Amino acid sequence: MPGRHPHPLATRARGAALLLVLWLITLLTALVGGFALAAKVEAMQGRVLVSGLVAENAARAGIEYAMTRVDLNDPRRQWRPDGQGHAWQYGGAEIEVKIVDENGKVDLNQADAGLLTRLLQALGSDPQEAARLASAIIDWRDLDILTQVAGGAEDPDYASAGRPYGAKDGEFESVAELEQVLGFTPEIYARIEPHVTVFSGLARPEAAFASSQVLTAMGMDGEAIIEQRRQLDPVTGLPVGTTPDGLSLVGSRSGTYSIDSRARLTDGRETVVRAVIRAGGSAVPGMAYTVLRWEEGVSPR
Numbered sequence: 001m002p003g004r005h006p007h008p009l010a011t012r013a014r015g016a017a018l019l020l021v022l023w024l025i026t027l028l029t030a031l032v033g034g035f036a037l038a039a040k041v042e043a044m045q046g047r048v049l050v051s052g053l054v055a056e057n058a059a060r061a062g063i064e065y066a067m068t069r070v071d072l073n074d075p076r077r078q079w080r081p082d083g084q085g086h087a088w089q090y091g092g093a094e095i096e097v098k099i100v101d102e103n104g105k106v107d108l109n110q111a112d113a114g115l116l117t118r119l120l121q122a123l124g125s126d127p128q129e130a131a132r133l134a135s136a137i138i139d140w141r142d143l144d145i146l147t148q149v150a151g152g153a154e155d156p157d158y159a160s161a162g163r164p165y166g167a168k169d170g171e172f173e174s175v176a177e178l179e180q181v182l183g184f185t186p187e188i189y190a191r192i193e194p195h196v197t198v199f200s201g202l203a204r205p206e207a208a209f210a211s212s213q214v215l216t217a218m219g220m221d222g223e224a225i226i227e228q229r230r231q232l233d234p235v236t237g238l239p240v241g242t243t244p245d246g247l248s249l250v251g252s253r254s255g256t257y258s259i260d261s262r263a264r265l266t267d268g269r270e271t272v273v274r275a276v277i278r279a280g281g282s283a284v285p286g287m288a289y290t291v292l293r294w295e296e297g298v299s300p301r
Helices: 008-070 113-122 127-141 155-160 175-180 186-195 212-217 222-229
Strands: 082-090 093-101 256-264 270-279 289-298
Touching: 008 082, 008 093, 008 256, 008 270, 008 289, 113 127, 113 186, 113 212, 127 175, 175 186, 212 222
Parallel strands: none
Antiparallel strands: 082 093, 093 256, 256 270, 270 289
């Protein structure tokens, strides 16, 4: 009996069905792969988010711990607010904390033009630029409309520069106001910001807490003074000696501190919290301090 050959239409139907099955398998494989990739990405995002929260909370813990150490009664265990770094561990994170008493900074509302000029020079400005910027600071805060001899900036100068707000003619309420003062660029502001304050009320900073640049602006050998401050009496835990002009290296504290807390996790994640804290007087029940400024974010380092 002769063999039967499949009908051409049936052969084509089976081929089409096979092709359809292959396409469905390919589609399902792609869908499964897509779901797996999405799940992997979400898991990675979750780990990054958790890591960021852990680092952030560790850095916040550094702020809290710094406030307990800076006010200890025993100077031998106390963290002095002079900008020196202090290492601490918390929840598996490595934390570095730096504390500076605001009395160790140059007060924008009290410092004279000479101190401001020398500080700007110590931070890298040439003498002419430093004098002009210092004068602009004075013109910003003074009540008159007269431009300083070294340059400065009053309302007409701001108008010529396309800044309609003019000089404030009032005290600085925050260090950030410097960004509005004519002549200050983001680079200059970044250099000076760690060394100035609006909270001390002092015409001359406390040498016991001042940075090398501020000490230099005060007419001292900044590096030598900082090295001298690190020589502590083993009995009292306090710095020994005085500055060349007889100023104490113990200093009078303001109770208001700039604190930088940098937390680093084992996976390399870093977060930094920067705050200005005033001990006591908190309006929030249960808080032992008042937050005057707070910044936080991922460290670029």
